[in-house]
Amino acid sequence: MSPTITSPLTGDRIAALRAETPGCAYVTHFNHAGSSLPPRRVLDTVIDHLRLEAEFGGYEAADAAHDRLEAVYGSIARLLNANPAEIGLVENATRGWDMAVYAIPFQPGDRVLTTMSEYGSNVIALLQIARRGVTVEVIPNDETGQVSVDALERMLDGRVRAVFVSHMPTNGGLVQPADAVGAVLRDHPALYVLDACQTAGQMPLDVDAIGCDVLSATSRKYLRGPRGVGFVYVRGEVIPTLVPPLLDNQAATWSAAGAYTIRDDARRFENWESYVAGRLGLGAAVDYAWEIGLEAVWDRVQRQAAMLRARLDALPDVTVRDLGAVRGGIVTFTHERVPADAIKERLAAKKINVSTSSVMSTRFDMEARGLPTLTRASVHYLTTDDEIDALATEVACLP
Amino acid sequence: MSPTITSPLTGDRIAALRAETPGCAYVTHFNHAGSSLPPRRVLDTVIDHLRLEAEFGGYEAADAAHDRLEAVYGSIARLLNANPAEIGLVENATRGWDMAVYAIPFQPGDRVLTTMSEYGSNVIALLQIARRGVTVEVIPNDETGQVSVDALERMLDGRVRAVFVSHMPTNGGLVQPADAVGAVLRDHPALYVLDACQTAGQMPLDVDAIGCDVLSATSRKYLRGPRGVGFVYVRGEVIPTLVPPLLDNQAATWSAAGAYTIRDDARRFENWESYVAGRLGLGAAVDYAWEIGLEAVWDRVQRQAAMLRARLDALPDVTVRDLGAVRGGIVTFTHERVPADAIKERLAAKKINVSTSSVMSTRFDMEARGLPTLTRASVHYLTTDDEIDALATEVACLP
Numbered sequence: 001m002s003p004t005i006t007s008p009l010t011g012d013r014i015a016a017l018r019a020e021t022p023g024c025a026y027v028t029h030f031n032h033a034g035s036s037l038p039p040r041r042v043l044d045t046v047i048d049h050l051r052l053e054a055e056f057g058g059y060e061a062a063d064a065a066h067d068r069l070e071a072v073y074g075s076i077a078r079l080l081n082a083n084p085a086e087i088g089l090v091e092n093a094t095r096g097w098d099m100a101v102y103a104i105p106f107q108p109g110d111r112v113l114t115t116m117s118e119y120g121s122n123v124i125a126l127l128q129i130a131r132r133g134v135t136v137e138v139i140p141n142d143e144t145g146q147v148s149v150d151a152l153e154r155m156l157d158g159r160v161r162a163v164f165v166s167h168m169p170t171n172g173g174l175v176q177p178a179d180a181v182g183a184v185l186r187d188h189p190a191l192y193v194l195d196a197c198q199t200a201g202q203m204p205l206d207v208d209a210i211g212c213d214v215l216s217a218t219s220r221k222y223l224r225g226p227r228g229v230g231f232v233y234v235r236g237e238v239i240p241t242l243v244p245p246l247l248d249n250q251a252a253t254w255s256a257a258g259a260y261t262i263r264d265d266a267r268r269f270e271n272w273e274s275y276v277a278g279r280l281g282l283g284a285a286v287d288y289a290w291e292i293g294l295e296a297v298w299d300r301v302q303r304q305a306a307m308l309r310a311r312l313d314a315l316p317d318v319t320v321r322d323l324g325a326v327r328g329g330i331v332t333f334t335h336e337r338v339p340a341d342a343i344k345e346r347l348a349a350k351k352i353n354v355s356t357s358s359v360m361s362t363r364f365d366m367e368a369r370g371l372p373t374l375t376r377a378s379v380h381y382l383t384t385d386d387e388i389d390a391l392a393t394e395v396a397c398l399p
Numbered sequence: 400m401s402p403t404i405t406s407p408l409t410g411d412r413i414a415a416l417r418a419e420t421p422g423c424a425y426v427t428h429f430n431h432a433g434s435s436l437p438p439r440r441v442l443d444t445v446i447d448h449l450r451l452e453a454e455f456g457g458y459e460a461a462d463a464a465h466d467r468l469e470a471v472y473g474s475i476a477r478l479l480n481a482n483p484a485e486i487g488l489v490e491n492a493t494r495g496w497d498m499a500v501y502a503i504p505f506q507p508g509d510r511v512l513t514t515m516s517e518y519g520s521n522v523i524a525l526l527q528i529a530r531r532g533v534t535v536e537v538i539p540n541d542e543t544g545q546v547s548v549d550a551l552e553r554m555l556d557g558r559v560r561a562v563f564v565s566h567m568p569t570n571g572g573l574v575q576p577a578d579a580v581g582a583v584l585r586d587h588p589a590l591y592v593l594d595a596c597q598t599a600g601q602m603p604l605d606v607d608a609i610g611c612d613v614l615s616a617t618s619r620k621y622l623r624g625p626r627g628v629g630f631v632y633v634r635g636e637v638i639p640t641l642v643p644p645l646l647d648n649q650a651a652t653w654s655a656a657g658a659y660t661i662r663d664d665a666r667r668f669e670n671w672e673s674y675v676a677g678r679l680g681l682g683a684a685v686d687y688a689w690e691i692g693l694e695a696v697w698d699r700v701q702r703q704a705a706m707l708r709a710r711l712d713a714l715p716d717v718t719v720r721d722l723g724a725v726r727g728g729i730v731t732f733t734h735e736r737v738p739a740d741a742i743k744e745r746l747a748a749k750k751i752n753v754s755t756s757s758v759m760s761t762r763f764d765m766e767a768r769g770l771p772t773l774t775r776a777s778v779h780y781l782t783t784d785d786e787i788d789a790l791a792t793e794v795a796c797l798p
Contacts, residue, residue, distance in 0.1 A: 022450075022451055022453045023454050023455065023456065026454045026455055027453075027456060027459070029452070031456050031459070033457060034457065034458045035452070035455070035457025035458050036456075036457075037453060037456060038452075038453050040453075043449060043450070043453045046449060046686045047446055050442060050446060050625070051421075052624065053423075053434070053437075053625075054421045054422055054436060054439075054442045055425045056422065056425055056752075057420050057422065057426060057427070057428055057430050057433070057435075057436060057752050058428055058433065058435075058619050058626050058756065059430060059433045059434050059752075060426070060430070060752055067702060080761055091490045091494075091669065091672070091673070091674075092668070092671075092672035092673070093672070094647050094670055094671060094672060095490075095645070095670055098645040098647070098670075102644070102645060109436065116422050120648045120653045121647035121649075121671065123653055124646050124647060124648060124650075124651050124653050125645065125646055125647065127653075127657060127658070127659055128646045136657075137573075139661050140747050143661070151701065182655055218672065219674070220457050225782060226449070226452075226674075227452065227457045227672065227673070227674060227675055227676070228627065228672065228674025228675065228676075229674070232674070244521075245501070245644050245645065246494070246497040246501060246521035246524065246644065247519040247523050247524055247527045248493050248523060248524065249519045249759060249760070250499070250520075251523075252523050252760050253759065254519045254522055254523050254526075254759055256762075257762060257763065257766065258526060258535075260526055260527070260528070263649055264451050268660060269495075270489070271491065271493055271627065272491075272493060272520065273490070273491035273492070273493060273496055273617065273619070273629070274490070274491070274626070274627050275490075275626060275627025275628070275674045275677060276626055276627065277623075277626070277627075278627060278674060278723055284715025306717045312520070348459075353455075353456050353458075353459055355458065360648060360652065360653055361648070363653050363655075363656060364656065377437060399762040
């Protein structure tokens with residue numbers, strides 16, 4: 001399905017989108033990669049459902065919202081060019097990733113490959129899985145700092161059971177060449193697991209073009225949805241091969257005293273009780289992003305991030321630490337004298353929100369580059385030139 | 400810690416508590432065992448935090464609420480007579496139960512024991528665990544319909560690795576003799592796992608008096624908190640023996656390139672990203688229940704449920720299907736001619752909320768008793784005599 005035709009995100013359009021965002025009146029937000037500012041429509045969707053639950057009962061409200069809840073699967077499927085039956089709604093991206101990855105029937109002797117910039121939670125899970133006799137190997141970067149597709153190709157053999165890529169690492173600015181990885185894996189039986197936590201809502205995603213078998217993402221980041229909800233995509237033909245590590249009466253049916261039947265679709269990765277209002281909010285956020293148009297969003301995010309990098313690069317005490325041939329909305333930097341936590345605190349006093357990224361999040365990369373904790377300033381399409389100016393000015397004035 | 404001294408729940412007090420409950424103006428709610436009606440304080444706590452997130456950013460709002468978020472652990476610990484380090488906050492009761500139960504280091508040849516009325520989701524999980532060579536055995540009921548503690552004692556041997564009890568089954572009205580089960584298990588190495596999904600908020604719970612090693616519960620039922628959040632208690636000395644089935648950077652620290660360290664406390668059963676507003680709402684709900692007093696709540700719930708059972712029992716076409724020596728707020732019944740789903744639908748048209756309970760929820764019990772889907776009408780302390788009258792009158796008028 002092709003994206004809707006949308007207008008480019010020019011000044012007037014941005015002003016209108018900011019006017020729909022309550023947080024724009026309060027803060028200069030450079031933490032969209034942590035948790036973005038939701039549009040009013042998303043906030044209202046969540047609150048309206050919470051009120052409905054309070055007034056009519058939680059289950060009764062869910063029954064009343066049944067069709068809208070079902071539509072959330074369709075909205076996410078459209079976003080990814082997937083089928084609604086390939087989508088599971090989960091607590092967050094990590095749990096979505098977990099429910100699919102721990103479900104892979106690894107055998108002793110299997111190899112799994114991941115990148116230098118894989119996210120800490122994913123690596124911890126892989127290291128736990130490694131105790132089953134699986135070897136975790138890290139694919140080196142190419143000269144641009146993104147994963148080397150050539151190296152990946154050379155590392156592939158019949159023992160490689162799965163390949164794990166964080167599409168846009170939590171630090172480092174880069175967008176991994178997900179399509180090129182997919183092209184290499186197309187004729188290989190290894191599962192391709194893409195953590196799209198930072199790219200969902202930031203750029204167009206097409207699971208067929210990418211060729212991934214599993215894709216996990218969250219609501220609260222670039223999709224601008226509520227916290228506490230996420231989703232996982234699993235390719236239709238892969239679903240039956242993955243037995244979820246935890247089962248309940250959503251994932252399976254207790255079919256006879258000593259037997260159960262696991263669902264056929266990706267809801268086998270779900271569990272029964274959930275933050276229903278948050279799911280509706282996620283649906284509203286996905287539809288909002290779709291209406292704006294992911295091509296336009298991606299274009300604007302890249303431009304604003306490039307502007308921020310240029311401004312920071314021009315400061316004598318600042319070093320931008322971003323990598324890769326293609327760079328997205330996450331901008332990371334160090335300051336010659338001021339540590340990241342102090343920068344975050346100082347900017348917070350001016351109502352400028354940034355975050356930090358430590359070795360715990362991306363140890364392979366941070367150790368290889370010998371980096372301390374980074375300051376992370378993440379832009380979205382909402383980010384204005386004036387905001388970039390305000391941030392750069394404050395960073396320039398650090399002691 | 401002993402409960403605070405509270406006033407009994409008489410008519411005036413109930414009227415005041417109902418006035419604090421938005422839903423009491425809209426519906427006659429007999430689905431507290433499904434999802435109760437939250438007090439305004441809980442709803443406001445959730446919505447206020449969602450607004451804070453929208454205005455200042457999701458992470459920034461969580462930082463601002465840090466102390467209140469920490470206090471949620473203390474509130475739950477007080478409710479259970481536990482230590483805050485023994486509490487993990489999770490998506491729901493089932494996931495809390497899962498994270499502890501799938502973490503038990505089962506060995507082939509182990510036996511696990513459960514009750515006739517164990518909840519479907521738990522049984523499905525045990526049947527999955529059984530594939531590791533573990534035998535799942537069902538303890539028979541005694542003559543009152545509750546689990547036979549004598550039979551449990553006879554079934555115990557050195558191979559029994561864990562005993563699973565749903566404290567108050569989702570159907571059937573009974574409260575299992577949790578203390579007596581705990582007394583039998585006190586000198587046995589088997590882990591005692593209590594699913595307190597329906598009893599948390601309905602009756603006093605003291606993990607030391609009960610003697611359980613794991614207790615899971617949810618926010619949305621008798622605690623009257625938000626949907627999409629729950630908790631798990633794991634006894635301090637048991638925590639280090641349980642390796643969570645899924646690990647992330649909340650449960651563990653990525654301590655070196657190829658190594659991780661799992662947390663010491665019960666937050667090893669958590670994961671990083673959550674519905675923060677819901678957690679705060681759960682804390683508000685727990686504090687609210689504590690202020691009312693669980694002894695008073697339990698006394699009132701039992702009285703109202705007994706009144707409803709008596710009214711239904713007096714109807715010629717109705718059979719109450721509840722079991723057990725001690726009965727709580729869940730009342731289940733069948734009608735000679737009208738199936739449960741039709742009763743639910745008919746009552747819904749009168750804004751009376753009830754639910755149904757099918758064989759999928761408690762197959763061992765429902766099959767043994769040869770029961771069809773039951774109508775479930777669950778009372779809380781909020782339930783008035785007039786509401787009971789309204790429900791009984793409608794049921795009496797069924798065609």
